[in-house]
Amino acid sequence: MKSVRLGIIGLGNMGLGHADNIISGKVSRCEITAVCDPAPEKIVRFPQAKGFARSAELIHSGVVDAVLIATPHFDHTVSGIDALQAGLHVLVEKPISVQKADCERLIAAWQDPKLVFAVMFQQRTDPVYRKIRELIQSGELGQIRRINWIITNWFRPEVYYKLGSWRASWAGEGGGVLLNQCPHNLDLFQWFFGMPKRVRGFCGLGRYHDIEVEDDVTAYFEYADGATAVFITSTGEAPGTNRLEIAAENGRLVFENDVLTFTKNETPMSEFSRTATKAFAAPATTESRFTFPNHGGQHVEMLQNFINAILDGRPLIAPAPEGIYSVELANAIVFSAAHNQTVELPLDAAAYEKFLQSKVATSRFKRGAKRSPGAIADDLAASYKR
Amino acid sequence: MKSVRLGIIGLGNMGLGHADNIISGKVSRCEITAVCDPAPEKIVRFPQAKGFARSAELIHSGVVDAVLIATPHFDHTVSGIDALQAGLHVLVEKPISVQKADCERLIAAWQDPKLVFAVMFQQRTDPVYRKIRELIQSGELGQIRRINWIITNWFRPEVYYKLGSWRASWAGEGGGVLLNQCPHNLDLFQWFFGMPKRVRGFCGLGRYHDIEVEDDVTAYFEYADGATAVFITSTGEAPGTNRLEIAAENGRLVFENDVLTFTKNETPMSEFSRTATKAFAAPATTESRFTFPNHGGQHVEMLQNFINAILDGRPLIAPAPEGIYSVELANAIVFSAAHNQTVELPLDAAAYEKFLQSKVATSRFKRGAKRSPGAIADDLAASYKR
Numbered sequence: 001m002k003s004v005r006l007g008i009i010g011l012g013n014m015g016l017g018h019a020d021n022i023i024s025g026k027v028s029r030c031e032i033t034a035v036c037d038p039a040p041e042k043i044v045r046f047p048q049a050k051g052f053a054r055s056a057e058l059i060h061s062g063v064v065d066a067v068l069i070a071t072p073h074f075d076h077t078v079s080g081i082d083a084l085q086a087g088l089h090v091l092v093e094k095p096i097s098v099q100k101a102d103c104e105r106l107i108a109a110w111q112d113p114k115l116v117f118a119v120m121f122q123q124r125t126d127p128v129y130r131k132i133r134e135l136i137q138s139g140e141l142g143q144i145r146r147i148n149w150i151i152t153n154w155f156r157p158e159v160y161y162k163l164g165s166w167r168a169s170w171a172g173e174g175g176g177v178l179l180n181q182c183p184h185n186l187d188l189f190q191w192f193f194g195m196p197k198r199v200r201g202f203c204g205l206g207r208y209h210d211i212e213v214e215d216d217v218t219a220y221f222e223y224a225d226g227a228t229a230v231f232i233t234s235t236g237e238a239p240g241t242n243r244l245e246i247a248a249e250n251g252r253l254v255f256e257n258d259v260l261t262f263t264k265n266e267t268p269m270s271e272f273s274r275t276a277t278k279a280f281a282a283p284a285t286t287e288s289r290f291t292f293p294n295h296g297g298q299h300v301e302m303l304q305n306f307i308n309a310i311l312d313g314r315p316l317i318a319p320a321p322e323g324i325y326s327v328e329l330a331n332a333i334v335f336s337a338a339h340n341q342t343v344e345l346p347l348d349a350a351a352y353e354k355f356l357q358s359k360v361a362t363s364r365f366k367r368g369a370k371r372s373p374g375a376i377a378d379d380l381a382a383s384y385k386r
Numbered sequence: 387m388k389s390v391r392l393g394i395i396g397l398g399n400m401g402l403g404h405a406d407n408i409i410s411g412k413v414s415r416c417e418i419t420a421v422c423d424p425a426p427e428k429i430v431r432f433p434q435a436k437g438f439a440r441s442a443e444l445i446h447s448g449v450v451d452a453v454l455i456a457t458p459h460f461d462h463t464v465s466g467i468d469a470l471q472a473g474l475h476v477l478v479e480k481p482i483s484v485q486k487a488d489c490e491r492l493i494a495a496w497q498d499p500k501l502v503f504a505v506m507f508q509q510r511t512d513p514v515y516r517k518i519r520e521l522i523q524s525g526e527l528g529q530i531r532r533i534n535w536i537i538t539n540w541f542r543p544e545v546y547y548k549l550g551s552w553r554a555s556w557a558g559e560g561g562g563v564l565l566n567q568c569p570h571n572l573d574l575f576q577w578f579f580g581m582p583k584r585v586r587g588f589c590g591l592g593r594y595h596d597i598e599v600e601d602d603v604t605a606y607f608e609y610a611d612g613a614t615a616v617f618i619t620s621t622g623e624a625p626g627t628n629r630l631e632i633a634a635e636n637g638r639l640v641f642e643n644d645v646l647t648f649t650k651n652e653t654p655m656s657e658f659s660r661t662a663t664k665a666f667a668a669p670a671t672t673e674s675r676f677t678f679p680n681h682g683g684q685h686v687e688m689l690q691n692f693i694n695a696i697l698d699g700r701p702l703i704a705p706a707p708e709g710i711y712s713v714e715l716a717n718a719i720v721f722s723a724a725h726n727q728t729v730e731l732p733l734d735a736a737a738y739e740k741f742l743q744s745k746v747a748t749s750r751f752k753r754g755a756k757r758s759p760g761a762i763a764d765d766l767a768a769s770y771k772r
Contacts, residue, residue: 145623146602150534152633155655157662200586202606202614208659216532218606218614220588228588228604230616237531237633238655238668247538247623269541269624273594276543282624340728 153240208236539626594622
């Protein structure tokens with residue numbers, strides 16, 4: 001195999017964006033040989049590819065080696081399982097599923113280690129996030145004590161939610177800002193810090209918009225080693241903030257306004273505390289500032305990485321099984337808020353599924369209803385910010 | 387009365403500091419005519435004043451018009467009630483008491499409106515905090531939606547807690563960072579934003595130090611109008627942070643690194659959300675930055691304000707009855723954390739008193755035991771930062 005024959009399932013904003021990157025030659029050794037969407041007017045944009053209305057037809061067509069799943073979230077599970085069982089490589093958009101139980105089902109379908117199974121967490125290619133992770137993993141930061149990430153630069157006006165009745169509904173999307181805008185941030189959170197032991201969530205359901213799901217979130221995490229964290233997000237705030245602060249033994253790391261600042265302690269804070277002889281003394285510090293010329297390869301790098309994994313056995317930037325963690329965090333926050341109590345992790349997937357089913361049952365959006373076209377006129381790229 | 391005859395009760399760090407300000411002539415129309423402390427070696431430093439070992443003796447001596455109470459926290463209530471009932475003006479150090487029920491008892495003893503009854507919240511004199519309050523009260527910020535205050539620049543090494551066995555104990559101080567370091571921050575919080583309707587606290591008890599009370603806190607507040615807030619503090623983190631972010635309808639206000647930045651929306655965020663026609667549009671903004679040449683009059687201004695209120699009827703910067711709010715917030719956070727549940731405000735003062743009594747009963751520190759001298763060799767002034 002010199003080139004991967006790719007099928008794109010779902011030609012919404014994301015699917016079309018990925019197709020553009022491939023067709024314009026940004027991804028080597030990859031050709032789109034099939035596309036799938038219920039809308040015929042989208043299919044006809046790809047005369048060079050076979051067109052299908054249903055994902056199963058594409059998966060079993062014999063004209064693809066791999067699929068990119070970019071359907072609405074709920075459909076990731078079924079299409080992903082079908083494709084893996086058919087022996088195809090799979091790259092699935094985030095979130096890999098809308099709830100933990102579906103993630104487990106999807107991951108369980110991945111039985112053949114020769115199949116490449118990846119998730120589109122393209123923010124892992126951003127040099128600033130790679131640098132943060134490197135500072136943590138190398139031990140440069142020392143033990144992490146407290147984290148505060150305010151990521152409220154996801155402002156969406158009311159019209160955004162009017163573009164599709166499935167949007168921001170329990171039945172249509174399975175959740176709100178945590179499932180649609182934040183999977184990247186929650187993935188980075190677990191990529192940096194691992195998973196907490198307990199989660200307390202506070203969610204505003206339709207606080208800023210006429211929607212039934214969360215559009216405003218504050219969450220508190222506790223980790224096994226005693227570290228604590230606060231994660232805050234919203235689609236209602238303007239201007240938004242993206243500020244990540246990490247308080248660690250060896251100093252404080254802050255990312256805000258595209259600058260990463262490391263204020264490093266000459267003596268780790270706990271060691272200083274134990275040995276200081278003056279009651280108001282504090283460790284001396286030095287400051288380093290890092291800036292980054294770009295946001296990394298993003299979607300194109302992820303697509304190329306997927307292709308290189310298939311053809312050359314290169315390691316994945318984001319193996320799909322890691323996609324369960326961001327979903328579990330999102331689910332745990334929503335579950336905690338709904339029950340007004342702390343949730344221990346691992347989350348009880350069956351309990352969450354039952355909860356979600358009860359929400360879906362009374363959702364405004366009825367599954368099977370015709371979806372709105374969902375085409376968004378203005379600049380989608382503007383939403384791909386850090 | 388041309389000059390106020392002041393008695394200082396308690397000659398610890400704070401009492402001695404206030405005495406210095408008065409003796410060095412920084413406060414007009416005020417003379418120290420009496421001092422009180424159990425330590426004779428402190429009394430002899432004030433040859434011009436009458437010395438007493440017990441507060442009741444000073445209060446009923448007839449040589450003072452007013453008292454400044456700077457004893458350990460637990461004693462504020464008894465001395466304050468005694469002084470008010472004796473017809474003296476009272477300026478009490480923060481916190482006015484260690485728990486809400488004592489605050490209520492103290493405030494109830496203030497029956498004569500001619501008596502001036504003030505609390506030492508000197509951070510209300512800081513121009514940056516006055517500016518923040520003005521931007522809120524004038525309506526310039528518009529409705530407040532979310533608040534995040536990280537105030538972790540209270541680092542204290544272990545030795546700080548070794549200087550007095552009463553420190554950071556349930557029986558000796560009644561609490562930890564929330565009662566000792568944070569009363570100012572909690573007062574500013576309520577001075578800016580009013581009181582929340584509910585509080586969820588998460589406290590680390592002796593997380594960073596060998597103490598029995600909280601030295602690490604994350605708290606989540608909800609307000610009657612739906613606003614949310616996070617308040618984070620610690621005495622274990624170095625380097626610390628002081629960053630206050632206020633997300634409001636008319637923009638975002640951030641105070642950090644001694645700069646106040648107002649990013650103002652041309653259209654309020656909710657109005658923009660309702661009227662925008664593009665799905666990824668956001669309000670245009672303009673940025674204003676404010677810096678302040680100093681921290682204001684601080685302790686001296688508060689002392690002078692107290693004197694001016696007595697002699698000229700000038701309004702107080704910090705009336706003592708407002709001191710109950712910061713205590714109620716501190717108590718609610720600790721109570722919520724201890725019971726692992728959200729607390730509705732107003733806090734049940736009797737329930738908190740019962741809780742505190744149970745903690746005092748098993749405290750490491752036994753009341754009545756001899757207090758350590760508590761003299762701190764290095765620069766106390768270094769601890770008076772924003």
